[in-house]
Amino acid sequence: MPSPGGSYSQLRTYAMMDPLKIPDAIRLCHTDTSITIHDKWPKGMYHALVLPRVLPPYTMHDLADLRTVLALPRAQAHALLLGLKRDALEAKKVIENEMELTHSFAWEIRMGFHALPSVEHLHLHLISSDMIGEAFKTKKHMNSFHPKMGFFLDIDEVLRWFEPDIEPSWFAMVAALDKKTYAPILKEDMRCPICEATHATVPKLRKHLTAHFQKMKDEATERELAKLMAMNYDDPNLLQVAPEPDEPTDAAAEGEGEADAAESSTSTENGLKRKHGEGDGPEVIDVDALPEPPQAKRQQVAAPSDS
DNA sequence: GTTCTAGAAC
DNA sequence: GTTCTAGAAC
Numbered sequence: 001m002p003s004p005g006g007s008y009s010q011l012r013t014y015a016m017m018d019p020l021k022i023p024d025a026i027r028l029c030h031t032d033t034s035i036t037i038h039d040k041w042p043k044g045m046y047h048a049l050v051l052p053r054v055l056p057p058y059t060m061h062d063l064a065d066l067r068t069v070l071a072l073p074r075a076q077a078h079a080l081l082l083g084l085k086r087d088a089l090e091a092k093k094v095i096e097n098e099m100e101l102t103h104s105f106a107w108e109i110r111m112g113f114h115a116l117p118s119v120e121h122l123h124l125h126l127i128s129s130d131m132i133g134e135a136f137k138t139k140k141h142m143n144s145f146h147p148k149m150g151f152f153l154d155i156d157e158v159l160r161w162f163e164p165d166i167e168p169s170w171f172a173m174v175a176a177l178d179k180k181t182y183a184p185i186l187k188e189d190m191r192c193p194i195c196e197a198t199h200a201t202v203p204k205l206r207k208h209l210t211a212h213f214q215k216m217k218d219e220a221t222e223r224e225l226a227k228l229m230a231m232n233y234d235d236p237n238l239l240q241v242a243p244e245p246d247e248p249t250d251a252a253a254e255g256e257g258e259a260d261a262a263e264s265s266t267s268t269e270n271g272l273k274r275k276h277g278e279g280d281g282p283e284v285i286d287v288d289a290l291p292e293p294p295q296a297k298r299q300q301v302a303a304p305s306d307s
Numbered sequence: 308g309t310t311c312t313a314g315a316a317c
Numbered sequence: 318g319t320t321c322t323a324g325a326a327c
Contacts, residue, residue, distance in 0.1 A: 009308095041308070118308055135309090138322080201321060 010040075011121035012060065015051045029091055033083050036091040036126070041135035043145055045213075046095045046109065046128040050088045051121060052080060063122045066113045066158070070175035078162045084124050085111070085155050091126055099128070105220035112154040114144055115182040124155060130213045131193055132206060140186045142205065146193050151185045 014022055014037060019030035028036040028048050033055060039047040054060050058080065062072055069077050088111050096106040108129035117123065127133075127145060136142065144151050161171050189198050190205055194212050199205035 137309095203321075 009120040011049070011051055011119055011123055012054075015063065015121050016054045016060070019053075029094055031087045031090070034087040036087065039125075039127075039135075042133035043131060043136040043141050044128040044133045045130050046099065046126070047133055048091055048095065048126040050084055050091060050124040050126065052084055064120055065117050065122055066115075066153070067175070067177045069122055070161075070177075074162070078159075081155070081159055081162075084122075085159065088124055088126055088155065095126065095128070103217065105217065105224070107216060107220075110145075110147060110152070110154065112152045113158065115151050115153055115177050116179060125152075129193065130209060130216075132209045132213060136206070137202060139190050139202065142190045142193070142202070143186045143188060146191065148193075148196075149185050149188065149191070151182055 008016070014026075014035060017035075019027060019035045022035065022037065026037050028038060030036065032053075034050050034052050036048050036050045039049050052058065052063050054063060057076060058072075062068055069080060071077075072080070092109050092111070095109055099106040109126055110129055111124060111126055113122075113124060125145070129147075131142065131145060143149055146152060147154070160166070161174055190200075190202070191198050192205065192208055192212070194209070197208065199208060
């Protein structure tokens, strides 16, 4: 049955189409049973949707959302979700490749459902953990993807509901996906999905998240450098060359004296010293001859903003 | 889901 | 005065 307005939702249309007829700009990949598309309004730098195709034994109506899927015979529901996860893992690899090509490193991609979706046809979100996609604009957007607030249901959490030790009464309760339980979550105060710091406005949280991302990227660059150095020289002394930054890079994007991402900077400990391999390398290396650590970049970004 | 905008917050 | 949210309309 068409949705109000007389036409199928865009997602449902894609789920009923021949995947090859979906434009390349929209389609990320597909399998016999699913199609993965780029989210039209990305809330993370990378954001895709895995859609189950409408094929027997499932009807269009069965696949309306997670609640209708969970109401199917247990084995059918389980098989569908397992298939979606399998295909999502493939799509995740495609995105990770893209991350490597564009940013020289890959970061976390979360996979899960919204407890109360606002578009018809089941869709599994694949969203990069940065949460600084161009379409992230409201508190509701943030809360609906926060990994701990409960509205975003990780695929593995949903699959756990099918395990043998789960009480049928518990399954019935969670599978109901009751609006009264989940809708209020969207109104709660916004918390950073990475460090849980609260932020009063969206622009402030965006700045904060941008700082988290820059820091994560800097640390990935340092790890890569340390790895290269360990491979080339394998000298324990050399590995100390890349300094621990005293000044957190986050100060840059943070602007005025806001509580910032600096709290998480204890995680800067990134195993530089442990990284060197076995075997005996050559002895002393001229430090000045080594490639420069990414300090210039960091300083440039961390220009003082004490106003 | 987005866009628009009144008025609250700063 | 400007920024930002939140509710209505779509």
